[in-house]
Amino acid sequence: MVVCFFSIIGSTAMSYLIIKKSTDEQSVTEMQNKFEALMKTLDYAVSHTNITQGKDLVNILQNEIYEISDINKHDVILYDLQGNYLVSNKELNLVAQKKIPHETLMNVLESDKRVDVQEYDQKVGSNVTSSYMILRNNMLEPIAIVYFPFYHNDNIYAGAFNKYVQYIILVNLFLILLSIWLSWVISKNLTKTITRISELITRTTLFGREMKPIKYFQNDELSGLVKSYNKMIYQIEDQKMLLANKEREEAWREMAKQVAHEVKNPLTPMKLLIQNFERKFDKNDPEIDQKVRNLSRSLVDQIDLVATVASAFSEFAKLPPKNDESFNLKEELENLVRVFNDDGNIYFHANKDMMPVRMDRIYLSRIFTNMITNAKQAVSEQRKSIINIDAELFNKKIIIVIEDNGIGIPKDKLEQIFEPNFTTKNSGMGLGLTMVKKMIEEYKGEISVKSEEGKGTKFTIILPTNV
Template sequence: MKNNFLLRNFSLRNRIFISLIFLTLISSVLIAAVSVYQFRKEARTFHQDRLERKENSINEHINFILSTTTYPLTTKNLPLIFKDKIHELATIHSIEINIHDLEGHLLISSKGNFSIDSIPPPISPMILKILQSSQSKRFVDLKMINNERYRTAYSYLKDNKFKPLGVIQLPYPEETEFYENEIKNFLMRFSQVYLFMLIMSITIAYFLSTYITSKLQTISTKITATQLNKKNEKILVTSSSKEINDLITAYNQMVDQLDDSASKLAQSEREQAWREMAKQVAHEIKNPLTPMRLTVQSFQRRFDVNDPNIKQKVDDYSKTLIQQIDTMNSVASAFSNFASMPAQKNENLNIVKIVQLALDIFNENYIRFESEEKSIITRMDRTHLIRIITNLVKNAIQAIPETETNPEIVVSIKKVHNNVLLEVKDNGIGISIENKNRIFEPKFTTKSSGMGLGLGIIKNIVENHNGSISFESEPGKGTCFRVSLPIINT
């Protein structure tokens, strides 16, 4: 599991690089192993063939001696027959020759005068049994003696009637020094070539893995940076790899489709927003029209020139109409303010002083102002700043129910790093959980009157000045709005 986890964490580039190096190492080890195996196999084949050739030559020579000897061809006479010839045979063929009787006891050896310790041992009964049961009447025994490999060939010595007279034993040491030196020389030369190959493999693997993954990295970067609300750049098809070209083409097609979808989505959202806004404005305008109509109709039915209270009735009628007209004007102004904000007239402002002045218009004695600094300078539009304060404080006042015995609104300002933090905190009814995600929606309101455009306008103003607005609220305990704006260090 741990190895699989580490492998998954490897990038594609590292996997390609490591795979190529691993293949080079494995192939080199296999080549060296096969070469050493081939060398050793050729050495065994060489010694086997050489022993067979020596054995055939010696048998022919022995047969010639047996055919020309004057001694009777018996097992007992074999020491006499080969007394003077066995050393000559051993010298000519460069091999030790031992002749045993049919029971495996040594009769004569080419070693000549030898000590007791060097007397060749008798042939084991097992070898004699194998030799006897062999179809070719020949057996080769392999042994390791003093870390040297020996091949010992056993065959029958026969008379002219092919009757076995004895057993010829030919001990043949495999002289592997030459082949071992060849192997060492080969491995030395191979290691030099292998080192060069390894360096070349590392270099090629590095550039190859980089080449393969460079376009993939470009595509990955482009995909990561792809956004729905902006123009995304395409990738030029410059790779010689068909697969990568296909991937780039697919990405470019996706960018085209994404741009088209974004355009259609933006248009649809704008149309939907304006439709919803038009419905809301129409609804708000219709609200005062009904009482206006009823007032006019009522006044028309009850109008009497001779009525002594006619002047008072006309004044009441006018006030009612003016009130409803003011309501319609308020709706139109709010819609106009939200649809097109006036151009910003930014200037350096002491936000502490501006907030204090904005709070002076409120008559509620439970509004308290706090500031850790006497002067915090920010650059923004004065009217916009006042609108932020008045809207948030007005909302806080409206959030406190009339039944609250200890109403409290705290407006505080403090400096946090390179920003000024403006907080408006109340102990009102709070914002319910289901309304928290909709609080900044343009048409959303929890009040019985108004269009719900205030916080939407405030959010737009704050973001246009590179700031941010957030809030925390707990139902039944109150709400705290926080506005963060950049300041000018003086």
Template sequence: MKLAKLSLRLRIFLAMILLVLLASILIAGVTIYQYNEEAHDYHQDRLNRKEENIKASVEYTIKETTYPVIKENVPLIFKDEIYEIATIHNMEINLYDLEGSLLKSSKASFAADSIPKCLDADILNTLSNTLEKRYINNTIENGEGYLSSYSVITDQKFKPLAILHLHYLENDDFLNKELNEFLERLGYAYIIMLLIAIVLAYFLSKYITKSLKTISDKMNETRLEKRNKKIDIDKTSEEIATLVQSYNSMIDELEESAVKLATSEREQAWREMAKQVAHEIKNPLTPMRLSVQSFQRKFNPEDPEINHKVDEFSKTLIQQIDTMSSIASAFSNFAKMPAQQNETLNVVKIVKLALDIFNEDYIVFKASEDEIVAKFDRTQLIRVVTNLVKNGIQAIPENSTRTPEIIVEVTSSDKVVNIIVSDNGKGIIEENKPKVFEPKFTTKSSGMGLGLAMVKNIVETYNGNITFTSQEGMGTIFKVTFPKE
């Protein structure tokens, strides 16, 4: 799982737990390093102290010996004393001549075979070339660490006699035991600390992200088409407060922009509607003007056909006036939002009543029941049916060889009512299907294209919906569905 995909709360939680774990590992590492350094210093100091004490014993032996103090007599001088000194100081002691050859060892003869018979050239060079005349190195024997100290011993006149070798065992059992006990106690302490950190991290991350969660939820609920609530959070951090303030400012700007956009859209819609109405009204005005001008120019009271001409002229004017009246009615009906009267009525009876105004004998009515009761406004229901039937009548071609047929069917299922209007007209082409319910869209030479838009508006006001299926050249089926209550 990528870190970027984790929530902020989980990242804060994991970061705090990781911090505690890293701290425990770091402290354990520092502790082990410190113990090792202390152990090294302890053995170094202990070796130095033993070396000083042994040298003091060696100097005393040289002082009290009866043998002449020369290089050749060193094995005789320390013949028995070397064992006594090694026993007192609990230290392995070896004596080498100045050329690096073994002279005497405190080890038993059968164990002395493991002692180097001759020193390395590096040791001899260091002893001869340094002011301290001393050399220390670390060795590993049988899995145990040893410190080896090499120093030059002198006679009372400070003349070099031999090389003193001390073999010191670095026994860390006691220190390792202390280290293990300390690490064990530290482990218990950090387990308790880790549990506390987990609980603290959980609540702290929850507290930190609570405000962010509130802001996130509010942002997800933000919509342009509704009034959005501002965020009100008390006692929060300065950063969160700044974020909340920015969000609230954005809400104010969004609301102001929404108002401006809605106003602009309404103005634009009415401008377009006004243009359409003006265009539709101009269409019948032009033939009216031409008819009046023609009648005025050709008017002759003595013409024997004058009555017939006046009658034709009047019919033309009346026809164009009716066209303008229908345009005005369509615009008025569309502009007026349907009121929800919620009358309890028999949908079958109302649909029959709506069909009575049509004289076409190819309109067929069907109903699954004699009575289907629903709550709907009577006038609006009639308007829905008449507009759908008119649309079907206008969809039938004038010169079609097929027998026209429009079927209006009313059915019900569970809690909904279905009104289905189907025709065998010319159908709707694919490119026009998305535009069917758009205001002003029409494929007819007259009318404003508001009928189906008005039907959709009415049906959706009553929590219903309208759908259609159409096949070009075969016909169209409109289906209106709305709840009974």
């Protein structure tokens, strides 16, 4: 619109100058042609006899000057060489200029060419070009001065200019409307493409969702952006693989340390028991049978502990195969709560009676068995334990909040809560929440924790329905 606005101003100004110049040139050409035709007619009229200046000229041209004026369709006025009025096609009282001004007269007498004087006639309200030229006889002697007034009608080019401006405005209005429509179409398509690209870029996350390149087949300004984005996607995927391998190696390393530590714990008392039994062994001891049974029982207990460590490690290393099925999550959670709610301190709430979900029932049971067990074990001695479980179905996602009023988790340990070998309890391998997180992420879900020491802990689990 700004371009069209300046286009109107520029084209209008340029058109005014061009039309004015063209009109002035046309007026000059028209005046030149009329003056030449007039001079030829006058030359022809005085060429039949040898005329001298003065009354002879008046007598000869007195009658012919009317015919000359009619032929040329213009006023003709003749002055003598002193600038005094001689004869004209008009009555004497209608002739405005009875005598040529002295300065103009001198210029005419000194020049062999036409002398033009630009003036403005207030009576007519128009510019007038007064052309003067010496009239000569057969002997090329000057006999009179011809005065030829030519009026310029400025309204001619003003009217043409006004009409041209009207057309210019109409054309530019059409161009403005066309440009608005084109701008709307182009901007709509552009913003639509940018919005789609923006949505795809917004979905890009380092974890949890596979990053997909943008399919864009047009060769325009946005193709470079899309190519750069797709290149970045491939680089991020490579970095994710490297990071995943590094994290996996680190997890195995930490797990190996934990398993080694847990295995060493029962081996030490087993060694001491055997050494002590060997040192005090007496086959004649009447209680030898009982001592052998006690030794065997102690060794079996320690061996069972090693087996427990191995089983826990095996479970962490490989999740059981999934057997997904569709069921009502609310009913499953109600059954789980019913099993653990011996003390009547677990409260379950759901915003829908029907919460369809598709996942493995065993996975779900293991997730919430671990979560409820942790909440029950976090009981505070200062108050009665209360556990609230809220489930909400919203936009094809189920949000489950498990909140207790237990002892809470210290801030410095909150970031380690999902690490493989971390635990705040005196017993256990510290694999429970690690397994929970792993199973939730298997279904593209999320788990987060908030806790305040001495007030309680709140876990938030988000699971897609996958239905």
